[in-house]
Amino acid sequence: MLLKTRGPVLAALLLISLGALFMPGRSNAQEIVPNVTQEMLAPDFWINKLPDPDSLLMERETIESFNRDILRTLPDLVYDLTSYPATLGRNQLIKLIKQRTFPEEDRYSKGVKVGQAYYEGLLLQMNLPGIEEQNSITPALTVRRTNIRTFPTADESLEEPEDHDFDLFQETAISPAEPVLILHRSLDNQWYFVQTYNYNGWMPAADLAVAGNRQIWLDYVQPGNYLVITGNRLKLGHGPYPGMELTMGVKVPLRMDGAASGRTYTIELPARGNEGELVIETALVPAGEGVSVGYLPYTRANIIRQAFKILGEPYGWGGLSNGRDCSAFVQDVYKSFGFMLPRNSDEQERSAGVTVKFTGADRNQRLVLLDSLEPGASLHTPTHELLYLGRHEGLYYAIHDVTSVGDPVHPNPDGSPGRLTLNKVVVSDLSLPRRNGQQFVDALTSAKQLDYGSKSLEPGRDYDVEVYVNGSPVSFPGQGSYLDKSACRVFVPVRTISEALGAYVDWLAEEQKVVVRKGENVITFTIGQKYFSEGGRDYPLEASAVIVNSRTMVPLRFISEALGAGVVWKQEGNGGVVDISL
Structure with a gap:
């Protein structure tokens, strides 16, 4: 969710036609975004730039393992509901329910500023005395x-009486057929305090079917065969609730004996019985491009295709107005492949995967870091999230669900940029200004790639690389040095090269972290992360450490220079020589 609150490449990035930010007579939000041509609004424009767009990035089993890493990384935010405790103690439940406090600033509801009595009524409805041991x-x-x-x-909570686009009591929207756990009930029994796999809060009781039999619920949540919605939205004409809309990433059980000449699928949907109990009914879904038996193959091409299916859709804060916000957009794209991402942007930024940190990097370093990313990486600022598309003619592009950006052509009276309202999923380059005038490229705090930072197979070595320290050759038993052409870096086993340079190495297996010590100098880095820490500060890495054949491989120049050595590369025929000198 949105938080409401040099060189030729650099020159190209700064060359923006500010006049293009506002074009009178053009009503389409995408048409007023500068530096974007019509051809860029098609997924194939970006897919065709990739060398191997249909290469499988992870098998299904690996994605399930990755999801377990998310659970371990964010144990208080993302849950496997099937293994959630059967009971919660009084103090634990009260802590969950009271984690969000009543606002202290002015808020409006139904056009009237609310007072203390209003919040006292809400506290009464939360039914805290009804919580048992x-x-x-x-x-x-x-x-x-x-x-x-x-x-x-359901009352709105607004900062301004008519600002209905930002109801600050709205946490998130939840799709149909979503498993939840009921933790508590309101005083009037009209609301349940629930836990989904990645969020908790109050949900209308009328929107839930309660499973009296846990096994029936488990069978629905863990079906042997299932259909995944891969289109943006699929409206059902049949089933318990005609007109129901299933959105991207929704998974529903599939009856394999229900196909009619291959033109339809029979799916199972939850419905409410007369007492609100869970009843399983069936519905027909047309076979076609908008659905998939099982999750989509996780490829770069499919990430881009899924994102562009939502292009142009209106923005919706927390899912209001049947829309998505910036982090829900990213979440739904990746749900198509079976990823269990946390809900909000800052949580996704802290989640599992390969992290590239931009904090502290200057403009040129930021461009280098962007060049190291693969399309589909999520880009994070303090208040926004985008999906990276790639580089074109010196500019770096993303697709994102955004409310508004800065408009320097029409500034505010104080000289700050005016507001250019988009309220849609758009394609833009990262030189687009934010509301405060800062370009998106300069606001980036990190990027996240949903990938492991290890390789199961040894990379191809087109070069034989010899390494010398102070004129003496260094041998690497078990896994030799190699040139990774994709990263344009020579990789070496960290322990061997560090010890050759007089350092000591510790391996923290549980954290996948390496600690290198030489005198008072302590360097730490984590497998798959594109930054290292030294002296209490984080610094960017152009290529992350990986595990190859049970050896931690690091870029040679990085570790050598971090330990105070000089590095010289010499090209020799089909190979190369690296001279390291202390």
Whole structure:
């Protein structure tokens, strides 16, 4: 969710026609974004730039392993609901329910500023006295698109009386057929405090079907065969709730005996019985491009295709107005492949995967780091998230769900950029100014690639690389040095080269972290992360450490220079020689 609150390449990035930021008479938001041509609005424009776009990045089993890494990385944010505790103690449940406090600043509801009595009424509805010493957890399924609210009310909470686009009691929207756990009930029984796999809060009781039989719920949540919605939206004409809309990434059980001449699929959907109990009914879904039996293959091409299916869709804060916000856009793209991403941008930034840190990097370093990314990486600023598309004619592009950007052509009276409202998923380059006038490229804090930073196979070595330290050859038993052409870096085993330079190496297996010590100098880095730490500061890495044949391989120049050595590369025929001198 959005947080409401030099050289030729550099020259090319700065060459922006500010007049293009506002073009009178053009109503389409995408048409007023500068530096974007019509051909860039097609996924194939970006896919055709890739050397191997259909290469499989992860098998299904590897994605499941990656999801377990997400659970370990964010244990208080992302859950495997099937292994959630059967009961919660009183203090634990109260802590969850009271984690969000009532606002202290002015808020408006129904055009009127709310007072203390209003919040006292909400506190009463939260039914904290009804929490027992031990509280049973009840499984359920959503029967329609619904909302998770900060408190048990559908009332808007606005900073301005008419600012309906930003209801600050709206946490997130939840798709139909989503598994949830009921942790508590409101005083009037009209609201449930629920836990989804990546969020908790108050949900209307009428939008849930309660599973009296846990096994029936488990069978629905863990089906042997399932259909995944891969289009942006699929509206059903049949089933328990005609007109129900399933959105990208939704998974529903598939009855394999239900196909009719290959033109339709029979799926299972949750419905509410007379007492709100879970009833499983069926619906027909047309076979076609908008659905997939099982998750989509995880490829760069498919990441881009999924993102462009949402291009032009209106923005919706926390899922309001049946829309998405910036982090929900990224979440749904990756749900198509079976990833269990956390909900909000800052949480996704901290999640598992390869992290590239931009903090502290100057403009030229930022461009180098962007060049190291693969399309599909998420880009993060303090208040926004984008999906990286790649570089074109010296500019770096992303697709993102954005409310507004800066408009320097029409500044505010104080000289700050005016507001250019987009409220859509758009393609833009990163020189686009934010509301505060800062370009997106300069606001980036990190990038995240949903990938492992290790390789199961040894990279191809087109070069034989010899390494010398102070004139003496260094041998690398078990895994030799090699030139990774994709990274344009020579990689060597970290322990061997560090010890040759007089340093000591510790391996922290649980954290996948390497600690290199030489005198008072301590260097730390993590497998797959494109930064290292030294002296309490983080610095960018152009290529991350990887594990090859049980050896931690690092860029030779990085580790050598970090340990105070000079490095000289000499090209010799089909190979190369690296001279390291202390």
